[in-house]
Amino acid sequence: AQSVTQLDSQVPVFEEAPVELRCNYSSSVSVYLFWYVQYPNQGLQLLLKYLSGSTLVKGINGFEAEFNKSQTSFHLRKPSVHISDTAEYFCAVSGLGYSTLTFGKGTMLLVSP
């Protein structure tokens, strides 16, 4: 079985501040990890993914995430957020050999001026 926990349902930050969105996963096999972003009333867009290799993964819009196997985490970070980053962020996991993704419940990032 596989599962994802996003520890924060909402994260409020001020514009130009750094942000970290937390994600922990559980799986009995090796994993692939994904972060998606969803703007209001739209579909999901891939931000970045970890398949193998370097544990620091860079994505679009200045986001990056670090895979930590010992802590079973894949936290998303951005050094300086913009108002336009206000959206819901989903972490997802798929174990090696699985057919589907398992999503976390999402974290709403609220950026204010």
Added chain:
Amino acid sequence: DGGITQSPKYLFRKEGQNVTLSCEQNLNHDAMYWYRQDPGQGLRLIYYSQIVNDFQKGDIAEGYSVSREKKESFPLTVTSAQKNPTAFYLCASSSGASGSGSEQYFGPGTRLTVT
């Protein structure tokens, strides 16, 4: 442009009626998925199909049905047996299984309201 289309964007139905949501992709992807999204619940998998003429139930398949007669199309029917059908429905596709590292591409979604 390659992508996934879902129609319509908004759909309204009376309780007791079946309704079919459309999903079409021109990415030449083998796998397709249907998710349901409710506030605070994340995405929950309804059905998925890894190849034409084959599909599997996801975590919340009760009250839903699908077909996969063509590679590019994966329609979802919400039946009258679904107890709480009002939700945002998302269709996705991928070139391979998620467990091979394939990312999923999402459509814009259909918001279904049943009264």
